[in-house]
Amino acid sequence: VIAFFQPKLLAGRKVVLTAGPTFEAIDPVRGITNSSSGKMGYALARACARAGAEVVLVSGPVALPAPVGVRRVAVQSALEMRDAVFANLSGASIFIGVAAVADYRPLKAAEHKVKKSGDTMQLTLTLNPDILAEVAALPEPPFCVGFAAESRELDTYAQGKRVAKRLPLLVGNLVQDGLGGDDNEVVLYDENGRYPLGRSSKAELAKRIVDHLAALLNGGAQ
Numbered sequence: 001v002i003a004f005f006q007p008k009l010l011a012g013r014k015v016v017l018t019a020g021p022t023f024e025a026i027d028p029v030r031g032i033t034n035s036s037s038g039k040m041g042y043a044l045a046r047a048c049a050r051a052g053a054e055v056v057l058v059s060g061p062v063a064l065p066a067p068v069g070v071r072r073v074a075v076q077s078a079l080e081m082r083d084a085v086f087a088n089l090s091g092a093s094i095f096i097g098v099a100a101v102a103d104y105r106p107l108k109a110a111e112h113k114v115k116k117s118g119d120t121m122q123l124t125l126t127l128n129p130d131i132l133a134e135v136a137a138l139p140e141p142p143f144c145v146g147f148a149a150e151s152r153e154l155d156t157y158a159q160g161k162r163v164a165k166r167l168p169l170l171v172g173n174l175v176q177d178g179l180g181g182d183d184n185e186v187v188l189y190d191e192n193g194r195y196p197l198g199r200s201s202k203a204e205l206a207k208r209i210v211d212h213l214a215a216l217l218n219g220g221a222q
C-alpha cells in the first residue's frame with residue numbers, strides 16, 4: 001500500500017548503470033580484478049527501477065541476483081563493459097558509473113596457461129578506457145553520476161574527480177566505511193557543495209541518491 005503512494009521520480013526515464021568489479025585476463029585461468037561486491041550498484045539499480053525508470057545494469061562478475069525489473073548485461077573486462085554501455089546508451093537520460101573498473105589490463109592476455117619460471121615475473125599493463133569520462137564527454141551526454149571510493153582526503157579527491165570528469169553529481173565514500181558490507185557512509189558532491197548522508201544501509205542510501213539526482217535533473221531544489 002505504501003509503495004503505491006511512492007512518487008515515481010524517474011518515470012519515463014532510461015537509466016544505464018555499471019556495477020561490480022571488472023576482471024582483466026592474464027591467461028585462461030588468471031586475471032587482475034578489484035574488490036567490489038556490487039552491492040551499492042545493485043541497490044541503486046533497484047532504487048531506479050522502483051522510481052519508475054527503465055534500467056540497464058552492466059555488471060562485472062558479482063555473486064548477486066539481478067534486481068526485479070532490471071535488465072542485466074553481464075560482462076568481464078573493462079573493454080567489454082565499455083562496449084555494453086555504449087550498445088545500451090541510446091535513449092538513456094541518466095548514466096551512473098558505480099563499477100570498480102580496473103584502471104589497467106595486461107597488454108596481452110596469454111593464449112595458454114603461463115608456466116612458472118624464475119623467482120620473479122613481470123607483467124606489462126596498459127591503461128583501460130575511462131568509461132564514465134567517455135560517456136560524460138559525449139556531445140549530448142546523459143546526466144552522469146560518478147562514484148569515488150578513497151582511502152583518504154575524500155573531499156579533495158571526490159570534488160576533483162567530479163570536476164575533471166564533468167559530472168553534475170558524484171558519490172564519495174571512504175573505503176574503510178563501506179567495502180563489501182551492507183551499510184555505507186557516503187557524501188554527495190554537486191556544483192553547490194557537499195551533502196553528507198551519514199551511515200545507513202546501501203538500500204536506504206540508494207533511495208536518497210535517487211532523490212538527489214532526480215531533484216537536480218528536474219531542476220527542483222533539494
Ligand code: CTP
Nearest residue numbers: 097098099101128129130131132146147148149
Ligand atoms: N570509472 C570508469 N572507467 C574507468 C575508471 C573509473 O567508468 N576506467 C568510473 C568509476 O565507475 C567511478 C568513477 O569513474 O564512477 C571514479 O572511479 P575511480 O577509480 O575512483 O577514479 P579514477 O578516475 O580511476 O582515478 P583513481 O583510480 O586514480 O583514483
Ligand code: CA
Nearest residue numbers: 100101102103
Ligand atoms: Ca580507478
